[in-house]
Amino acid sequence: MLDTRRGARVRVLEFGPDDGRPVLFLHGVAGLLDEHRFLDLLGERYRVLAPELPGYGDSTGEELLEDMLDFALHGWDVVEALGLAGGRPALIGHSMGGMIAAEMACLAPGALDKLVLVDAMGLWLDEHPIPDLFSFLPFEFGDMLFHDPESGTGLLTGGLDFSNDAVLREFFVANARRLGTAGKILFPVPNRRVSKRLYRATVDTRVVWGESDRLVPPAHADRWAALLPCASVARIAEAGHMVPYEQPAALAGEVTAFLG
Amino acid sequence: MLSRRVLEQTTGREVPLKFTWFNLMPWPHLPDDFREQHRSVWVDIPNTLYDPVRGHAVYHEYMDQLEYAETLGFDGIGVNEHHQNGYGLMPSPNIIAAGLARRTSRAAICVIGNSIALYNPPIRVAEEFAMLDVISGGRLVAGFPVGTPMDTNFCYGQIPALTRDKYREAHDLIMRAWAADEPFVFDGKYNQLRWVNLWPKPIQQPHPPVYIPGGGSVETYDFCLDHDYNYSYLSFGGYKAGKMLLDQYWERAASRGKDDSPYRAAFAQIIAVADTDAEAERLYAEHILYFYNRCLRVYPGFADPPGYRTVKTIREGTLTLLRRENQQLFQNVTWKDLVERGMVIAGSPETVRQRMEELIKTLRVGHVFCLLHNGNQPDEKTRHSTRLFAERVMPHLRGLWPEWAHDERWWIHPIENRLRPEETVGVQR
Numbered sequence: 001m002l003d004t005r006r007g008a009r010v011r012v013l014e015f016g017p018d019d020g021r022p023v024l025f026l027h028g029v030a031g032l033l034d035e036h037r038f039l040d041l042l043g044e045r046y047r048v049l050a051p052e053l054p055g056y057g058d059s060t061g062e063e064l065l066e067d068m069l070d071f072a073l074h075g076w077d078v079v080e081a082l083g084l085a086g087g088r089p090a091l092i093g094h095s096m097g098g099m100i101a102a103e104m105a106c107l108a109p110g111a112l113d114k115l116v117l118v119d120a121m122g123l124w125l126d127e128h129p130i131p132d133l134f135s136f137l138p139f140e141f142g143d144m145l146f147h148d149p150e151s152g153t154g155l156l157t158g159g160l161d162f163s164n165d166a167v168l169r170e171f172f173v174a175n176a177r178r179l180g181t182a183g184k185i186l187f188p189v190p191n192r193r194v195s196k197r198l199y200r201a202t203v204d205t206r207v208v209w210g211e212s213d214r215l216v217p218p219a220h221a222d223r224w225a226a227l228l229p230c231a232s233v234a235r236i237a238e239a240g241h242m243v244p245y246e247q248p249a250a251l252a253g254e255v256t257a258f259l260g
Numbered sequence: 261m262l263s264r265r266v267l268e269q270t271t272g273r274e275v276p277l278k279f280t281w282f283n284l285m286p287w288p289h290l291p292d293d294f295r296e297q298h299r300s301v302w303v304d305i306p307n308t309l310y311d312p313v314r315g316h317a318v319y320h321e322y323m324d325q326l327e328y329a330e331t332l333g334f335d336g337i338g339v340n341e342h343h344q345n346g347y348g349l350m351p352s353p354n355i356i357a358a359g360l361a362r363r364t365s366r367a368a369i370c371v372i373g374n375s376i377a378l379y380n381p382p383i384r385v386a387e388e389f390a391m392l393d394v395i396s397g398g399r400l401v402a403g404f405p406v407g408t409p410m411d412t413n414f415c416y417g418q419i420p421a422l423t424r425d426k427y428r429e430a431h432d433l434i435m436r437a438w439a440a441d442e443p444f445v446f447d448g449k450y451n452q453l454r455w456v457n458l459w460p461k462p463i464q465q466p467h468p469p470v471y472i473p474g475g476g477s478v479e480t481y482d483f484c485l486d487h488d489y490n491y492s493y494l495s496f497g498g499y500k501a502g503k504m505l506l507d508q509y510w511e512r513a514a515s516r517g518k519d520d521s522p523y524r525a526a527f528a529q530i531i532a533v534a535d536t537d538a539e540a541e542r543l544y545a546e547h548i549l550y551f552y553n554r555c556l557r558v559y560p561g562f563a564d565p566p567g568y569r570t571v572k573t574i575r576e577g578t579l580t581l582l583r584r585e586n587q588q589l590f591q592n593v594t595w596k597d598l599v600e601r602g603m604v605i606a607g608s609p610e611t612v613r614q615r616m617e618e619l620i621k622t623l624r625v626g627h628v629f630c631l632l633h634n635g636n637q638p639d640e641k642t643r644h645s646t647r648l649f650a651e652r653v654m655p656h657l658r659g660l661w662p663e664w665a666h667d668e669r670w671w672i673h674p675i676e677n678r679l680r681p682e683e684t685v686g687v688q689r
Contacts, residue, residue: 066422066449135303135414135561173574180421180567187565188417 001058002051004077008061012082013050015043021113022084023259025050026075028095029121029133029182030145030242031057034158038248045256046090051078053097055181057174062181068192071185072103076111085111090259094118094244095216096182102194102224105201115205116255117224119213119241124191128217134179134187147212147240155245198227205231206258208251210239234258276658277620278671280336280370281329281646282528282629283322285356287346288636289314290554300559302345302410309346318349321639323356327363328643329632332650335671336368336401338629340473341375342408343415347555354388361396365680368672369396372471372492372629373403377423378416381451382430383458386437390462397678398463401671403492404431405473406480409568410558421567424479426450438467469670471526476505477573481512484524490627490670492526496556498603499619502527506623522661523626523670529619530604530631533648537607543641544634545595548604551635552593609652616653620660627670 002010013032023046025039032052042048054074055062065071079085090113093101098120105115121130131144139153146152162168185192205228209221218235225231234254239247287310291297298305326337339356342348350356357371369392374385393400406427412418418426429448433456436444443457462468471490474480484491491509493502506525513520530548534540598604605615620628632649633642659665 132414134420134565135559137561140561169575173571176566176569176571176574178566183420183565183567184422187413187419187567 002078002081004061004074004081006061006064006074006077008054008064008074008077009059010054010061010078010081011052011058012078013039013052015039015048015050016046018047020045020047021259022046022082022087022089023048024079024082024084024089024091026091026093026097026101027052027056028097028119028242028244029179029186030095030141030156031178033155033245035155035245038244038252041248041252042255046259049082049084049089051082053181055177062177065181066184068103068185068194071100072107075100075104076108079111088113090114090116092116092118092255093120095241096121096186096190098122099185099190099192099194102198102201103192105203105205106194106197107200109200109202112203114259115201115203116208116258117205118208118243118251119210119216120207120220120224121186121190121216122192122194123220123223123227124189125217125219125223128219130190130216131214132188133215134183144215145241147210147238147246152240152242152246155242195227198224199229202229206254207231207233208243208254209233209235210241210243210246211235211237212239213241213243215241276665277660278335278368278523278627279654279657280338280368280526280627280629281326281334282338282340282370282372282631283326283633284340284347284555284631285318285322285349286551286555286635287349288318288550290346290550290636294554295557298557300562301347301555301557302342302408303414303559303562305344305346307344315349319356322633323359323363325633325639325642325646326356326360329646329650330364330367332647333654334367334630334650336370337364338370338372340372340403341405341411343411345410347558354392357392357400358395361392361399363681364399365397365678367399368401369399370401370471370629371403372401372473372494373405375407375412375416376404376430376434377407377412377418377427379430381453382433383437383451383453383456385430386434386458387460389434389468390438390458390460393462393464393468394460396674398468398674399672399678400462400464400468401471402468403471403473404434404489406477408563409565410562413565413568414562419567420565423568424570428483435467438462463675464673469672471670476508477569478512478576479570479573481509482516485513485516485518488518488524488669490524490526492528492627492629493623494528494629496530496552496603498598498601499527499529499605499615499623500602503622506625510624520624521626521664521667521669522620522624523664523667525623525625526627526629527619527623527625528629528631529616530634531612531616531645531649532604532606532632532634533609533612533645533653534606535608535648537611540606540608540611541595544606544637544645547635547637547641548598548606549593549595549635552598552603555635609648612649613653613656616657617660620657626661626664626667 099122142153532544
């Protein structure tokens with residue numbers, strides 16, 4: 001567990017050699033799931049650090065994070081607490097993590113080596129709306145998040161037994177914490193106006209998108225690329241919103257090719 | 261030390277149990293196949309189902325009924341706030357209350373209430389409630405709901421995890437604005453105001469009675485008890501299911517060192533009175549079933565967004581509320597279910613009297629919000645049921661809390677020389 005100067009406690013998953021190039025991975029709205037094949041693959045080449053956002057899992061202090069600036073500064077607080085300040089880590093943000101990563105890049109573009117946005121939230125396009133994920137019923141998440149909903153749903157619930165009262169209650173508590181926290185930057189419309197700040201994010205950026213993302217439509221990739229000063233787009237086939245979990249090898253290959 | 265107001269109350273007249281006639285104002289023209297065709301009566305219900313021309317008659321019929329209730333001796337008449345739905349047609353209950361304030365002179369005007377987290381700035385509520393209190397001559401009961409998730413989060417865009425924080429700040433601002441005699445600065449997280457200086461201020465001092473509608477949040481119990489506000493349990497699960505929650509409330513009151521005056525609590529109950537039990541079913545069943553099967557058809561995804569309820573409430577709350585199969589609690593209920601489970605109190609005056617007595621005593625409530633208009637119940641039936649309740653049920657229940665008969669802490673204190681509607685027509689002042 002890592003303590004930030006603001007007072008949050010953050011669980012950080014680590015992969016790869018201690019002396020590798022630092023790569024920070026910010027998870028999406030669903031959190032870090034139990035399997036980490038994408039991070040394992042990246043760990044073959046880099047020192048990968050995946051902090052869990054307060055409100056998710058064992059990380060606490062979510063009451064300290066109230067608005068977009070809090071979330072973005074929290075990201076930099078974590079970089080500092082990891083001892084990476086000045087070390088110009090590469091930053092990968094997936095889904096909600098992409099929104100936070102983009103804001104971090106606007107605040108301090110020179111402090112990053114490279115930026116990867118994977119199916120990032122944070123923009124709103126009237127002609128390509130993002131469904132209201134806060135009104136989803138549990139069984140709808142699989143359909144919205146995965147190219148293949150059946151295998152995806154299993155990943156999301158981690159095989160929990162909901163007929164057990166204690167398990168059910170803990171699931172509701174965890175879900176309320178996770179999405180309650182996410183709602184501070186995603187509810188009711190996941191747009192905190194990063195678009196007007198993206199001119200500042202002059203870091204070399206790769207925008208990667210799952211071709212069958214039903215949550216954040218692939219058209220958003222082009223909009224990110226148009227708004228970011230130095231960005232290009234890559235697409236991953238047979239992947240929904242949860243690209244890192246659904247096509248870990250393809251995504252790891254794409255990211256590795258970009259980071260070098 | 262007791263405030264002057266409490267001293268006056270405790271030495272004053274007898275205060276029997278209070279009955280407030282409540283109209284939720286449902287849309288009575290939802291189609292027969294509503295359930296099959298639409299997933300929700302709230303948030304995304306097609307607004308083509310609303311017809312403003314028919315709505316004209318509906319509003320006037322409902323307001324006439326509220327005024328009629330005063331003539332029969334109901335202590336209060338009640339309205340509330342909901343948005344973008346066919347369940348209750350009062351996005352602004354203050355507009356209805358303003359009409360009632362002009363056409364009545366005795367009953368409390370119970371606005372239960374204004375969802376204070378939704379007003380920017382919430383000083384608007386302090387102003388409008390003060391206006392209502394002044395126009396009505398001190399008859400306002402001021403309700404401050406957090407608001408349902410459908411209204412507050414999905415229709416009005418408030419962030420679920422911050423809703424309660426914003427609500428508390430709005431409450432603090434309103435109460436301070438009512439109390440202050442000089443302009444003050446309010447530097448809040450959600451509201452920053454350089455000049456808070458209320459014009460007009462309410463007649464009732466230090467403030468109108470405050471009612472907090474709740475649905476079982478632990479935080480709401482404590483909030484009511486700590487401020488000595490009335491806790492109003494509004495649900496359609498009926499008094500048998502309500503007992504569990506009110507038992508928790510009274511336990512909480514005891515543990516916080518508060519007295520157990522039944523006037524600390526209110527309960528809303530669907531009621532239907534006819535000459536006989538069988539007649540009640542014949543007259544009212546279809547309308548009450550319309551209410552349960554159409555007006556309460558809320559898509560579960562709109563009912564509980566993560567972050568709206570606190571972790572504490574989820575941990576301490578009953579598990580049954582979490583089970584998915586219970587999210588559609590009221591779907592496809594039958595008349596027999598409704599009556600047996602106490603969700604509806606219906607029957608002859610004697611049947612209704614007995615069950616109301618059971619409700620009042622088991623829940624320990626001093627205020628009953630009587631839902632005597634339900635669903636698409638026609639005006640004539642509503643008046644019939646209302647009159648029978650007022651004349652043949654209410655008088656037998658008024659004295660159920662003799663030991664608290666002088667406790668007026670949770671009721672209105674109108675001015676004596678207030679103007680009556682008839683006096684205000686053509687009078688030169």
